[in-house]
Amino acid sequence: MSDSIKAAVENLIEAVKQNPKLATSVFRASSYSDQPGFAVRSDIRGFAVPIDEPRELGGNDTAPNPVELLLAALGGCQEIVYRAYAAVLGIDIERIEVHAKGYLDLHGFLGLSDEVPAGFSNISFTTRIVSSASPESISKLAALVEKHCPVQDTLTRSIPVSGKVELMQPGDPVGAVEIISRHEKADPASYSDYSA
Numbered sequence: 001m002s003d004s005i006k007a008a009v010e011n012l013i014e015a016v017k018q019n020p021k022l023a024t025s026v027f028r029a030s031s032y033s034d035q036p037g038f039a040v041r042s043d044i045r046g047f048a049v050p051i052d053e054p055r056e057l058g059g060n061d062t063a064p065n066p067v068e069l070l071l072a073a074l075g076g077c078q079e080i081v082y083r084a085y086a087a088v089l090g091i092d093i094e095r096i097e098v099h100a101k102g103y104l105d106l107h108g109f110l111g112l113s114d115e116v117p118a119g120f121s122n123i124s125f126t127t128r129i130v131s132s133a134s135p136e137s138i139s140k141l142a143a144l145v146e147k148h149c150p151v152q153d154t155l156t157r158s159i160p161v162s163g164k165v166e167l168m169q170p171g172d173p174v175g176a177v178e179i180i181s182r183h184e185k186a187d188p189a190s191y192s193d194y195s196a
Contacts, residue, residue: 006087039063067120070155071100077151078127085144091137095130123155 016023031042031051038059040051051066053059064072075098086093102123108116129138146152166177 002087005083009084009088067102067104071102071123074123074125074151074155075100078145078149081145081149082129082141085141089141091131091133091141093129093131097128098125100125
């Protein structure tokens with residue numbers, strides 16, 4: 001498996017070197033809530049990802065909630081980047097575990113305090129690697145992963161988030177919307193779209 005990962009990563013590196021425009025990409029996810037309650041369905045490249053809230057937060061506990069998925073995205077992304085860099089560097093890894101925690105004060109989410117953020121105030125993680133490689137090799141690998149993990153980078157760097165709210169009346173044809181609010185930046189047209 002690591003040979004196929006190594007080949008895929010090396011082929012991608014070479015393709016981007018040959019055509020730098022391939023490096024810019026757009027990833028997409030759409031979410032739908034069409035039933036009472038907190039159950040949500042996200043569609044990502046044809047994959048259905050359920051989302052809900054635990055019972056103590058008013059949900060039915062049928063799926064992870066959004067902030068848990070954020071933590072899972074951090075762990076999963078780190079594990080993928082570990083596998084990619086380890087394959088290219090020839091480091092054998094038997095197992096990787098990432099245990100992430102997010103610290104959230106509900107005063108912000110519930111609108112009880114403008115002084116408390118609605119989201120996490122802190123995220124921590126522990127990565128456990130099972131490998132026969134030397135501690136020095138794993139330390140260098142960890143530094144590469146922490147520098148090049150897209151989700152960790154996104155979480156630790158201030159990035160613009162833009163969007164708009166559209167209102168559509170029941171029974172109206174698709175596209176018959178009224179824009180209620182907008183705060184957006186231009187969507188770069190030069191990015192490769194991975195939504196197909």
